[in-house]
Amino acid sequence: MAKDVARPSTEVVGQEASATQKAYLALRRMIVVGELQPGEKLKIDRLRSELNTGASPIREALSLLTSDLLVERLDQRGFRAAPTSHENFVEILTLRCELEEMALRQSILNADEAWEDALVLAHHKMAREGRDDPEQFEERHKTFHMALLSNCASPILMKFCSQLYDLNIRYRYLAGNALNYQQRDVSTEHAAILEAAVDRNADLAAERLLSHYHQTGAFLNGLFTMKDPEG
Amino acid sequence: MAKDVARPSTEVVGQEASATQKAYLALRRMIVVGELQPGEKLKIDRLRSELNTGASPIREALSLLTSDLLVERLDQRGFRAAPTSHENFVEILTLRCELEEMALRQSILNADEAWEDALVLAHHKMAREGRDDPEQFEERHKTFHMALLSNCASPILMKFCSQLYDLNIRYRYLAGNALNYQQRDVSTEHAAILEAAVDRNADLAAERLLSHYHQTGAFLNGLFTMKDPEG
DNA sequence: GTCTTGGGTAATATCGATTTTTCGGGCAAT
DNA sequence: ATTGCCCGAAAAATCGATATTACCCAAGAC
Incomplete structure (x- = not known):
């Protein structure tokens, strides 16, 4: 289950996990450790090039993170890291x-x-x-x-x-x-x-x-x- | 301003909801009322034509439903309605x-x-x-x-x-x-x-x-x- | 007769491109 | 000087298509 934790490196090995799964783990880590700051706008394009993947996996990963309360979805305006208070x-x-x-x-x-x-x-x-x-x-x-x-x-x-x-x-x-x-x-x-x-x-x-x-x-x-x- | 977070919910369905939002609500209803039965395989194509929308909104809606525990994601075999027991x-x-x-x-x-x-x-x-x-x-x-x-x-x-x-x-x-x-x-x-x-x-x-x-x-x-x- | 193997089919995951919407600056009118 | 409007740029949402993957069935071997 939690066998291979995604590394922040740009290395892409497509055979093990799905692109969505990798993006999910990577983004979650980045938010949890604060690399992506609270309230920060999460632009698809930027993340796409940063993680070397397509837009769809990023979108899907962000959708999943929404349910973990780590990401918020702004209607028609994309995503942002959940704010803190x-x-x-x-x-x-x-x-x-x-x-x-x-x-x-x-x-x-x-x-x-x-x-x-x-x-x-x-x-x-x-x-x-x-x-x-x-x-x-x-x-x-x-x-x-x-x-x-x-x-x-x-x-x-x-x-x-x-x-x-x-x-x-x-x-x-x-x-x-x-x-x-x-x-x-x-x-x-x-x-x-x-x-x-x-x-x-x-x-x-x-x-x-x-x-x-x-x-x-x-x-x-x-x-x-x-x-x-x-x- | 910073409060208008739009998380898919049962509440107000704006006249111009996104395709994802509409698909999310429609699919959730279908699962809750049993139109889609427990354990049933949820084929993207079928749902796509049934709801008159693209594959991406369906996928995203299913991802969101996963976090509501109404849908399960099978590793690389798509989605199915959550089984009951x-x-x-x-x-x-x-x-x-x-x-x-x-x-x-x-x-x-x-x-x-x-x-x-x-x-x-x-x-x-x-x-x-x-x-x-x-x-x-x-x-x-x-x-x-x-x-x-x-x-x-x-x-x-x-x-x-x-x-x-x-x-x-x-x-x-x-x-x-x-x-x-x-x-x-x-x-x-x-x-x-x-x-x-x-x-x-x-x-x-x-x-x-x-x-x-x-x-x-x-x-x-x-x-x-x-x-x-x-x- | 049963198990294994290989090919064909179908569905999924992903990508690239198009369309729609939003954001910000500048201009004009009051 | 301020306010409201409009236009250009940018980003997101969606769509269509492709390649990869899993599943199923049939044919052959033991």
Whole structure:
């Protein structure tokens, strides 16, 4: 599924994924990391030449990103990167907490060995391979958090959580990137969440997960309001 | 100015909608009411001639419907209407209850006169104009339910609820259409929900809303398992 | 008789070009 | 001097066509 992450390079290998898929992944990455800034007009022609592809794949990729709330469609006037705002940030954080708590509790309720194993594995990979490459860490980090929820037996809820995760990560990049984020001792928090989850203690796991998000949220919130571009 | 974002929706269909917009609305309706059956292959050419438009608008509309979970994209084999299943139905019902309760409580917490007025109006329109035209009733019914949630100050949550609403309505059409549904005395239930909402009694309103959904759900569930097409 | 292989058919993904719409500057009228 | 209108340029939406890909059926081999 997430085997070959699209690189920003101009290299085009047409045999693996469809042009639309490649454009989708590339554009999503560019928006999430801030290469395409909030509110920026997304001109088809420019993106077309930048990604070395046709107009149709770009259009289709932008349509798909619309549903991820990363791109907005202006009727008859093309597309633009979704704008950001303080309210939007708070909304995402709040929703994320509520939906993930729901999913986590359900996951733990359905707990079985396979899930437990996958969880431990995801945590291990994040802790180990993440030290060197920050980009790898981001990937593993999302995998770990999704693994926590993956046993909730609700694909739709998972989709919502995944979307909100990406939206949130975008704010993290925008606030100033993941460097200062990693200064906080998130490893300890992750380990604590994992522990509670494998112990099948739903209350404790939920409490720790929410605390994790609230701390990250408060941290970013501070940065955001400090350099609020809206005034 | 910066607010006129045109996302395809059930709302106002401008006289000069784009071909994509028209195709999106038409296809969505066809899937929701079952003209296009679950799992059915959606051939571009056929739809193109059926809707009198080009291939590009169809493709783009199908892409948008993918994010509404009404259409699935098969890797390089085109599109098909999302399949249905008992699990999927239960999942939608469960999620809907949880998210709508969340939104309703927040809505009531933020209650003000404007919201109250809009709510009463929506209920009145549903009760009055809905008697004659079943299709009108569906429209008003959704408007009323969304009005209940609309004050939650969370556009994303609203979007989720709206999506789940459409997915649920699809099952209602598939189970055999809205006729037998209206036999139950839903008017009374709606009135009761409205009453609790305008009284700003969150607990009571939530209880009544969920009861409303659970009854409808159980009703459809019975029909569904009885004539389960999957066997 | 069943499995494999090869060709034919149909549908999709993509591209290039055309048409329609929008945006911005400049000119005229008040 | 300001406001409203018009025209040129640019961008987006759509259309028609092509090449690639997957699917299906038949023929031959084991």
